[in-house]
Amino acid sequence: MRTLCASTLIGEFFVIGFAGLVAMKDDSLATGTVWAVCGVAMLLCVLLCGMLTRPGGVQLGWALQIALVASGFVVPIMFFLGLLFAGLWWASIHYGRRIDEAKARWASAQAAEAP
16 A cells, blocks of 8 residues: 555655646745745655554645645645545555555465465
8 A cells, every 4th residue: 555655645746736836826825935835745745655554644645636626725736636545545555555455365275275
């Protein structure tokens, strides 16, 4: 699960950075504010890659997904991209857990066969 979720978070890192570039075009937003918010979100993406196996890591990831969708109020295309990444996040968790379970079954079967 960790590999799939981390890959999704790194993809979000880049999307948030590009969204920041788009948000800078809005004259009503201060450049410092845009980059402070984007920088915190990008840093959170990187930190979450290491926190996925800890308690609350996946829930923080869901909070990031909600914030990414909500950023569509500033950059409208982020509604679509946020929902896309939320779907990827769900798939990473769902299929990642299935892969982890299959690996555990395989490892226990290998251990049972060993003399």
